[in-house]
Each structure stands twice: as structure tokens, then as C-alpha cells.
Amino acid sequence: MAKKHFNAAGRAFFSKEDALLKTPDLIAHQKESWKDFVDNGLSEIFEEINPIDDYTGQKLALRFKSYEFQAPKTTKDFAKENNLTFEAPLHVQVELTNKVTGEVKEQEIYLGDYPWMTNQGTFIINGTERVIVSQLIRSEGVYFNTETGSDGKKYYGAKLIPVRGAWLEFETDPKTGVIYVKIDRRRKLPVTTFLRALGRMTNAEMREIFADVDNGDVKFIQSTLEKDQSAGPNEALIEVYRRLRPGDLATIENARNMIERMFFDFKRFDYGRVGRYKINKRLKLETPNTTENRSFQMEDLFEIIKEVIRLNNSQGEVDDIDSLDNRRVKLVGELVARQFRVGMLRMQRNAMDRMSMTDIETVTPGQLVNARPVVAAVREFFAGSQLAQVMDETNPLSELSHKRRLSSMGPGGVTRDRAGLEVRDSHPTHYGRICLVETPEGGNVGLVTNLATFARINEYGFIEAPYLRVVNGKVTDEVVYLDADHEMREIIADAGSKLNEDGSFVESQVSARKNLIPSQVSSSEVTFMDAVHRQVLGAAASLIPFAERDRIDRA
Structure with missing residues (x-):
């Protein structure tokens, strides 16, 4: 049995301590995605739209340059108490070029108020706290x-x-x-x-x-x-x-x-x-x-x-569409950026119509830019999207679980009626990436899942799991995050494998996953080892004592 140790509250722990990998910030993916949208996502959308020319392409050209979100006008608590939206104003520097005379006019324009993420990774819409559920969808x-x-x-x-x-x-x-x-x-x-x-x-x-x-x-x-x-x-x-x-x-x-x-x-x-x-x-x-x-x-x-x-x-092998190598996560930043782009395209048509009806000598950027279509598109997403949900506030654990939820439904995803067993079933690539236990019963089974505790999402939206590198048959302290494609090419030992003091395996044959399939392999073949015992479970399921002895249908 593992060594027993006590904490300050007097609770006894019988499992091995996972000293190498501490529990990460469990809502970091939400906050980092929003920050990326604010810092980079908006500038990409403006670059795509630029320049907005009139219908002839010979009179006027409108360009969006720098932008800045100012501080929210209210506090989070004030918005909740007064049924308001916690939002921040967006100001954009816009340049209008008269192609006939060569005159350039520049103006700072207020482009509306947009919902702003709180430090807890949520949004407050009309006084109600909402969570944007990440979407697990087939990759491009x-x-x-x-x-x-x-x-x-x-x-x-x-x-x-x-x-x-x-x-x-x-x-x-x-x-x-x-x-x-x-x-x-x-x-x-x-x-x-x-x-x-x-x-x-x-x-x-x-x-x-x-x-x-x-x-x-x-x-x-x-x-x-x-x-x-x-x-x-x-x-x-x-x-x-x-x-x-x-x-x-x-x-x-x-x-x-x-x-x-x-x-x-x-x-x-x-x-x-x-x-x-x-x-x-x-x-x-x-x-x-x-x-x-x-x-x-x-x-x-x-x-x-x-x-x-x-x-x-x-007559070779084809791609497995249910593998996490071919499915990626769309986080809050990408989902909001998509709606912002829809609104900007509506505003573009609006601006082109105004260009054809105004005097090109006297027109200013402010007369051409109408923020309403953009604000409406973004608010429509927060108020009515299948992925923008009222936060589960039953207790702090249900709140955390909601923020780490993944849904295969929503725009471009599957529907409950059409989703077959293959989409709903757990897949070998879910190991260490998606919780094998936590999924609702009923129509959403397997379509709504949760991130595993130690999983992280890379820059392309693919889920990565942590492993310890094995060099010359010895387990090192180096933690490496692998995506599903990389993991398929490795031989990964189970976290329960017994080790000597120097990190070498006690037994010559160890339980490992080769090509994602559990098998017995020689310890000299192993290239990685599971970093943490509980990495297969989500934040909520990992709190269940003796989870493997509990009645777990999916595991």
C-alpha cells in the first residue's frame, strides 16, 4: 500500500503524491482564449475586412487601424444587482481615403459596448451569469x-x-x-x-x-x-x-x-x-x-x-474521424470572433451603401461606420446561442465543471437526433484528454463531456495530455504534453508501474499503451509514462474516492 500521510485537517491520504505535476489553473483555457481574442483575434478580423471600398472601387476606401477596449463602465456586482450586462466599450481608429483628391481623414470611433469576461471566466448578461461552453468539433x-x-x-x-x-x-x-x-x-x-x-x-x-x-x-x-x-x-x-x-x-x-x-x-x-x-x-x-x-x-x-x-x-488505412487528432476545441475567443466577423460583414455592406449616397468631399469616417450590426450579432450569440448557457451555480464544483465542459453540438456540430454511437462513445485518444466518466444521462450522453484535469489545449485547439519522458529505460522529471497524433507513435507506460530509486522500471515487462491499445511490453521499449494517476479523470470525477470501484459505465 502507498505511504499514508496526513494534512493539517487531519485527513489521511493513501495514494502516492504526484509531486511533479501540480493541479493547473482549471479555467486558464477560458481566460487565455478571451485574452487572445482581445489582443489578436480582433486585429485579424479588421485585417480581413480592410479596406472597405465603395461599389465602384474608385472613390472612397475605409480602413480600421488600431483599437482599444476601455475599462467596463460598471462593476460585476452592480451589473448583477441591477440586471445589467457587464460590458466594455470598444474604440477604433478609422481612416478614410478619398481616392479622387487623395485626402485622408482619420477619426476615433466608438464601436459599441461588448460583454466582458469576469476574472472567474464568466459573462454577465442582463444580470445573469453565463458560461460559454467550448465546442468539440471536426477540425478543418x-x-x-x-x-x-x-x-x-x-x-x-x-x-x-x-x-x-x-x-x-x-x-x-x-x-x-x-x-x-x-x-x-x-x-x-x-x-x-x-x-x-x-x-x-x-x-x-x-x-x-x-x-x-x-x-x-x-x-x-x-x-x-x-x-x-x-x-x-x-x-x-x-x-x-x-x-x-x-x-x-x-x-x-x-x-x-x-x-x-x-x-x-x-x-x-x-x-x-x-x-x-x-x-x-x-x-x-x-x-x-x-x-x-x-x-x-x-x-x-x-x-x-x-x-x-x-x-x-x-488499400491503406483511412482517417478516424472520431479520433481527437481530427477533432478540435473551439474556445470562447474563437466562438465570439466568429460572431464579431458576421457583424462586421453586415456593417461592411451598410458602409458601402452609405458611400454611394454621400458627398465624398464632406463625408467623415463616423458617418459611414454603424456599430449596431456588430453589437447585435455579438449580443445575439451571448443571449441565444446553444453554447452560451446560464451558469450552474448549485455549488462551486458544479460551477467549475460547467466552465470545463465540452459540447459536440452547436453551429457546425452534430445534433442529438443524428448523432450515432461512434460519436458518443469514448475513444482511445480520450485517455488523459477527456474525462472518461463525466457525461450526462439521456439524449446528451457522450455529446457533452468534460476536459480531463491535467489536459491542456494547444494553439490549434487540439487537446494535449501530460507524460513523463523515459530515456534509456529511466523515467525522467521532464513533463511533455502530447497531442493524439504524437501519442499514437509512442509506447506509454501506466502510472502504476513500479520504479526503482533511479527511475528505472522494477519489472522487465510493464503494462503500457502501444498504438493506443493496452498491452504488455518490454520496459526497454517504453518512451513515455503517465504523469499522474488521476489524469484520465476530470476535476469532478477525480474527487470520487475509489472511483474504479464505483459503478462507472463509460469507464
């Missing part, structure tokens, strides 16, 4: 999937999911070996037609690009070219336009403009930072994660098609 990026044909062979496809813009879905026809693409879930067309429309490519160029992978029994590119009815780039443009805008008059100029706007305009198509990161990681690319590379890239398209062909030839 590229995913490869499979369907089994009547011959028992697997045929592969892919989905390219951006933050903003058209989804691309690729599939392989089991009978002919033709690779098709669907743009925004419209009617499918041969992928070679799409390549021809985007890159003005010839048949010979396409064969050359894919020659290194398209060398199996089935020649996928040749089969697709035979199905492709477009003779050149212009016919391909018309074909794509007809799929996307059936019934509209299809001209080469219309089609080219539409495709340019749909895929190569950053305001309409954006992978997002996470999307670019995931695409690079999955396709083994080294494209810099910059704003210019977040719009559609032809190289990405080539690599996706190559991977589909390679998987068809090798």
Missing part, C-alpha cells in the same frame, strides 16, 4: 475515407474542409476507376475537368504529374480522362459553371470570374490556420502557414488526388 483540413465495392475491394475518397468556402469531396467509382469531385455537394464531375478549369492543364501534363503514383493495375487518371468530355480549359470552365449554377447563362468570362472568386479570393475561401496546419501534416507538405497560403493552392489539390490514388493502390 483534409480527410480520407473509403467505401467497399461489390467486389469486396475498398475504393477511396477525400473531403477538403475549409473554415470558409466551398467543400470539395472526392470519390472513386468502383466500376470504372474514375475519380470524381463534388464542389459544395453539387453534382459530381471528373476531377480532370476540375484540374483543367483551375490550372488550364493538358492531358499530357496531368498524366505527367500523377505518373509516379498512378502505376497500379487500374490507371485512374487515364480512366478519368476518358470520362472527361471537356476538350480544353474553356469547355472545362463552362462544365464547372453549369454544375454550380444550373440554369444560368454560362460564358467563359462568367465561369472564370466565378472560379477565381470561389477558390482564390481569401475573403471567400480560407483554410484557416488550423486547416493549413492539418493539410501540411496529413499530406507531408511544408507550405508556410501564412495568410497567403490559406486560400486554395493547386499543390494541395495535386497531393490530395495523389493520396487517393495511392490509397486505392495500397
